[in-house]
Amino acid sequence: xxxxxxxxxxxxMGMTNKKSLKCExxxxxxxMYWYKQSAxxxxxxxxxxxxxxxxxxxxxxxxxxxxxxxxSHLFLHLHTLQPEDSALYLCASSQFSGSADTQYFGPGTxxxxx
Amino acid sequence: xxxxxxxxxxxxxxxxxxxxxxxxxxSSVPPYLxxxxxxxxxxxxxxxxxxxxxxxxxxINGFEAEFKKxxxxxHLTKPSAHMSDAAEYFCAVSPTKSLSxxxxxxxxxxxxxxxVHP
Numbered sequence: 001x002x003x004x005x006x007x008x009x010x011x012x013m014g015m016t017n018k019k020s021l022k023c024e025x026x027x028x029x030x031x032m033y034w035y036k037q038s039a040x041x042x043x044x045x046x047x048x049x050x051x052x053x054x055x056x057x058x059x060x061x062x063x064x065x066x067x068x069x070x071x072s073h074l075f076l077h078l079h080t081l082q083p084e085d086s087a088l089y090l091c092a093s094s095q096f097s098g099s100a101d102t103q104y105f106g107p108g109t110x111x112x113x114x
Numbered sequence: 115x116x117x118x119x120x121x122x123x124x125x126x127x128x129x130x131x132x133x134x135x136x137x138x139x140x141s142s143v144p145p146y147l148x149x150x151x152x153x154x155x156x157x158x159x160x161x162x163x164x165x166x167x168x169x170x171x172x173x174i175n176g177f178e179a180e181f182k183k184x185x186x187x188x189h190l191t192k193p194s195a196h197m198s199d200a201a202e203y204f205c206a207v208s209p210t211k212s213l214s215x216x217x218x219x220x221x222x223x224x225x226x227x228x229x230v231h232p
Contacts, residue, residue: 004157031217040123043158043204043222050216090157096216100146100165100208103220105157 002026004106006091012112015081021109023074023091031096032074033103034066037088049074050096081113116141118205118223126229133177133192135226137205140186145207147188148220149179152202161203164188175199200230 004025013019025032034046048056049068063085065077074091088110092103121136139145146165150158162173169181179190188205202225208218 006157033217040224042118042224043220045219048217048219055217056219092157094217096218099218100148100163101218102148102160102163103158105150105159107155107157 004091004093004104006089006106006109008109009107010110010112012114013078013081014114015083017081018077018079020078021076021089021091021111023076023106025072025074025091025093025104025106027093027095027104029093029095029104030071031094031101032068032071033092033094034074034076035090035092037090037108043090047076078111081111083113086111086113116145116207116209116221118207118221120203120205120223120226122226123224124227124229126231127195129197129230129232130194133190133195133199133228135190135203135205135228137179137188137190137223138186139188139205139207141207141209143210144181144183145209146218147179147181148206148208149173149177149188149190150204150206150222152204152225154201158204161190195228195230197230197232200228202227 031050036044047066067075088108090108091106094101094103117140148163149161164181205223206220
């Protein structure tokens, strides 16, 4: 595997379910990100982990819970979601250099909440 | 606060025609500037970025962009469109001063969907 991988690619869940999204980066980076991509809206940064510590949490509802057990893996735990949470969830990683770091994105998980 | 405006949510061109996708930013100081592309069912991929120096930046797949400080713009161009260029394009900015958290925050525009017809 190369780059940034995400599983599952598609997920359908009910409002009372609990599920998790997984992201793995094979690039040796030290920062990982979760973004939400909804139709006709700019990408929304949800969470950032740098050196496995959460450094940004953009007022995301508590029904989204991130976890970063090591520098290569990032999870997004989901519970009691709402239909408006249906979106493409993108994971990204970067290597902090103090300059214009390039973020490398995974293919995303298409989430549908019924 | 920084922001990005992409003029035109949809652009349609003929194969072989010039591609011009517009991006303007708002920032108290010139930021780092990026263009990303998203092909169907894929994540975002970096096309090019501007940091410092030469204001005309060349990227992958024949794309280039020019940083114009006086116009606060970073428009993306390609001389001749190809069918494979059909995708969504995102302009993004990040501050030149690193955040204390050890990462650079990207602020994205809403995207422009490019259609290329024969």
